[in-house]
Amino acid sequence: MSDRPSWWGSPAPATSSDAWTEDAEFDDIVIGAGLTGTVTGLRLAQAGRRVAIVEARSVGAGTTGRSTAKVTALQGVRASKIERQHGRQVARAYATAQLAGLDWLVRFADDNPGWLERQDAYTVAQSPPQRSTVIRELQAARRAGLAVEWADDTELPFRTHGAVLLRDQAQVDPMAFVTDVVARFRAAGGLLVEGVRVTEVLPDGEGYRVQTDHGEVRARTVTVATGTPILDRGGHFARLHPERSYALVTRMDADPPRGMYLTAGSSPWSVRSSERDGQRVLLTGGAGHVTGRGPTESSCLRELKAWTRIHFDATEELASWSAQDYATPDGLPIVGQIAGEDGLYTATGYAKWGFTNGVAAALDISGRILGDRPDWASTLYRNRPTLRKTIGLVNYNLGVAAHGALRWTKGLVQTTPGADEPAVVRQGVSPTTSGPQELSAVCTHLQGVVRWNSFEESWDCPLHGSRFDEDGSVIEGPAVCPLRAKQEHYDGSRS
Numbered sequence: 001m002s003d004r005p006s007w008w009g010s011p012a013p014a015t016s017s018d019a020w021t022e023d024a025e026f027d028d029i030v031i032g033a034g035l036t037g038t039v040t041g042l043r044l045a046q047a048g049r050r051v052a053i054v055e056a057r058s059v060g061a062g063t064t065g066r067s068t069a070k071v072t073a074l075q076g077v078r079a080s081k082i083e084r085q086h087g088r089q090v091a092r093a094y095a096t097a098q099l100a101g102l103d104w105l106v107r108f109a110d111d112n113p114g115w116l117e118r119q120d121a122y123t124v125a126q127s128p129p130q131r132s133t134v135i136r137e138l139q140a141a142r143r144a145g146l147a148v149e150w151a152d153d154t155e156l157p158f159r160t161h162g163a164v165l166l167r168d169q170a171q172v173d174p175m176a177f178v179t180d181v182v183a184r185f186r187a188a189g190g191l192l193v194e195g196v197r198v199t200e201v202l203p204d205g206e207g208y209r210v211q212t213d214h215g216e217v218r219a220r221t222v223t224v225a226t227g228t229p230i231l232d233r234g235g236h237f238a239r240l241h242p243e244r245s246y247a248l249v250t251r252m253d254a255d256p257p258r259g260m261y262l263t264a265g266s267s268p269w270s271v272r273s274s275e276r277d278g279q280r281v282l283l284t285g286g287a288g289h290v291t292g293r294g295p296t297e298s299s300c301l302r303e304l305k306a307w308t309r310i311h312f313d314a315t316e317e318l319a320s321w322s323a324q325d326y327a328t329p330d331g332l333p334i335v336g337q338i339a340g341e342d343g344l345y346t347a348t349g350y351a352k353w354g355f356t357n358g359v360a361a362a363l364d365i366s367g368r369i370l371g372d373r374p375d376w377a378s379t380l381y382r383n384r385p386t387l388r389k390t391i392g393l394v395n396y397n398l399g400v401a402a403h404g405a406l407r408w409t410k411g412l413v414q415t416t417p418g419a420d421e422p423a424v425v426r427q428g429v430s431p432t433t434s435g436p437q438e439l440s441a442v443c444t445h446l447q448g449v450v451r452w453n454s455f456e457e458s459w460d461c462p463l464h465g466s467r468f469d470e471d472g473s474v475i476e477g478p479a480v481c482p483l484r485a486k487q488e489h490y491d492g493s494r495s
Contacts, residue, residue, distance in 0.1 A: 003456050003475065006066045007249045007274065007283065007319040008175040011058040020193045022215030026050045028369065029210050029219040031198045034064035035174070035354055036347050037225035038181040039104075039362035045190035047370050052219075053182075053190065054212065056197035060178045062227055062476060063354060066323035068247055068270055068285045069177075071105055071355040072121035072169035073098035073146055076262045077133055078353070080140035081331050088143055093379035094332065095144035100374060101359035102170060108181075115176035119272070121169040121260045122154060125161040130264040137264070138164045155257045156271070158311045163261075171260055171272050172355065199480045201231055201344065208344065221343040223365055228326050228465060229346045230477040234338040237445070237478045240326040240349055242465025244297065245288035246304045247321055249274065249281055250314035256282035269307060281318060284308045291324060292448075292462030297455035322456055324465060324476065327351035335361045335381040438485070439472045445479040459483065 030041045033055035041053040055061075073095055083091035109116035125131040141148040141164060151165040182192060200211040207220040229236045261271040270285035286307065287300040301320055308314050328334060328349040335347045345368070347361035360374075364381060367373035441449050441459075448463030458475055459468040467475040472483030 003061075003066070003458070004321045005319070006247065006321040006323075008060075008065055008069075008173055011061040011065055011175070020196060020214055022217065024052075024217045026052050026191075026217065026219040028052075028221045028223065029054060029208075029217065030223045030225055031201075031210075031230070032062070032225035032227070033059040033178075033182070033192065033194070034062050034225060034227070035178060035181075035358040036361050037223070038178055038185060039359055040223050040225060040366050041190055042181055042185040042188065043362060043366035044369060045185050045188035047366075049369075051185075051190045052217070053185065053192050054196050054198055054210070055192070055194045056474070058194050059182055059192070060175050063323050063325055064178055064358075065175050066247070066321055067174050067354060068272060068283060069172045069174040069355055070121065070169075070260045070262075070270070070272055071102050071116075071172060072166060072260060073102060073356065074121040074123060074141065074148065074164060074166035074169065075353045075356075076123055076268055077137045077264055078331065078351075079144050079146070080133075080136045083140045083143065085330055086332065090332070090379060091140065091144045093376040095141070095146050096376040097360040097374075097380055098353070098356040099146075100363060100376070101356035104359050104363065105172070105177075105355065106170060109170075109172075109177075112177075112180040112184075115173040115180070116170050117172070117275075118168055119171050119258060119260050121166045122151065122262070123164040124154060124156065124261050124263050125163065126158075126263045126265060126269075128161050131161045133264045134162055134164055141166070154261070155259060156261060156311075157254075157257075157313070169260065171274075173274070174355070197474070197480060198230060203341065221345070221369055224338065224344075224346040225361075226477055227324065228348055228476075228478050229338065230480050231338060231346075232478065234346070236334060236338075236346065236348060237464040239328055239334065240464070241329065242291040242324060242326055243288045243352075244291050244300075244322050244324050244460075245285060245352065246297075246301050247283060247285040247319075247323065248301070248304050248308055248317065249283050249319040250308060250312070251279070251316040251318060252282050252313050253315055254313055256280055256312070282308070282312055282314060284312070290462070291465040291467070292451045292453075292460035297322065297453045301455055324467070325350065325352045325354070326465070332380065333357050333361065335364055335377075439483040440485070441483070443468075443479055444481040444483065445477070450483070 027049040028044050028051045030037045030053045033053050041051050045051045082094050125134040149165045151163045154160050154163055196212050196214045198212050201222050202209045208222045210217050228240050256273040263269045272283050273280050274283050287304045326349050333349040338344045338346050345365045350357040363374055364377040443461040443466050445466050448461040450459035450461050453460045466479035468483050
């Protein structure tokens with residue numbers, strides 16, 4: 001696939017070591033082998049159920065393996081935002097869920113040492129106007145039940161104007177973590193299937209038929225843990241805001257900060273450290289934008305590099321990459337049944353805080369199936385379809401509609417061997433063995449016109465965040481079908 005490897009290493013190639021038998025039957029199928037999917041699968045397998053995790057690429061290949069992997073209930077200024085939009089009860093439930101996710105990870109790490117490190121978390125005012133925002137976060141976080149403190153000073157090598165501090169949080173190596181979860185899942189009798197893409201899930205009596213590009217299987221329950229759900233029913237794609245953000249690892253002459261930091265501005269910057277081979281390095285992140293829109297991806301990385309150079313004594317770049325996350329207009333994750341169907345679940349909308357939210361979602365979904373749902377879940381994961389809370393959804397989808405109109409250009413994507421980058425064109429020459437390869441520029445999900453991402457070398461859809469490799473194959477959904485060749489007739493349907 002096109003995506004650059006992260007600091008945590010490239011995912012291992014998809015393996016066929018676990019047999020995949022068409023028409024097999026399971027108690028539970030989990031679609032997606034990231035954090036949410038693997039933890040859900042592990043908990044179900046440990047309960048003695050027959051469970052399969054089905055992954056289109058390889059374990060951790062999506063957002064999990066590209067995360068900055070800060071594990072904390074202090075998440076910038078989210079406590080104050082959630083309280084303002086949803087009230088104190090929901091804000092407290094959200095904070096409780098984050099602490100539950102952190103607690104599960106820490107206990108799991110006790111049996112699998114080496115990839116988790118306890119650190120303090122900070123939300124920082126980088127300018128005088130941000131100070132009042134940070135003070136409001138301090139107050140809201142306390143009301144939500146978090147043991148936060150005020151810090152006038154930090155270890156950051158630049159001037160700050162106060163910070164909220166939450167002690168004894170964590171940071172992890174995400175690929176090492178998910179590898180350990182998968183090992184425990186297999187030891188409990190779970191079946192991992194990589195390199196198999198699910199294309200549809202259909203009701204079938206008391207369960208579901210799961211259709212894939214390698215045959216069909218059945219299960220009593222299905223959990224869709226694919227970043228954005230690959231199933232259109234439920235309309236999750238229209239309630240999610242896909243965003244790419246950027247990460248940079250650099251070596252410093254001095255020791256980098258030990259704590260985990262996030263600035264409080266509208267375009268926050270993230271800071272943490274990581275240790276490898278006895279040396280601690282700096283990991284910074286930020287410069288986010290809607291997938292397939294806004295500034296070019298390469299310019300966003302340059303912005304992150306410039307911010308890092310200005311504020312830190314960085315001497316050598318070691319790695320850079322980007323990741324895709326999904327947020328909801330009202331700031332809360334979506335976890336629960338899809339379209340009210342019993343036994344069909346999904347979890348999404350973590351807004352870059354997947355290591356607490358993802359575990360919390362896994363605790364809830366597995367708890368629903370096993371009859372042991374957490375107390376905080378019904379408050380947090382409730383239906384919330386009021387107009388006041390959907391204004392952001394309306395505004396976002398106006399932007400989607402504007403970009404969707406571009407589909408009438410009936411563009412083509414043209415890739416030429418040896419060229420610096422492909423391009424979207426209206427017409428082009430017929431493809432030959434050594435000449436340009438031409439694909440339809442129309443996304444196979446809902447017909448947005450894709451944009452070339454020169455940094456990750458992918459085609460990105462500005463409507464709902466589907467991404468395709470240079471050859472048109474799917475990287476991530478909600479699309480499940482590749483871009484079509486020029487000569488194929490496009491009828492607007494999903495195949």
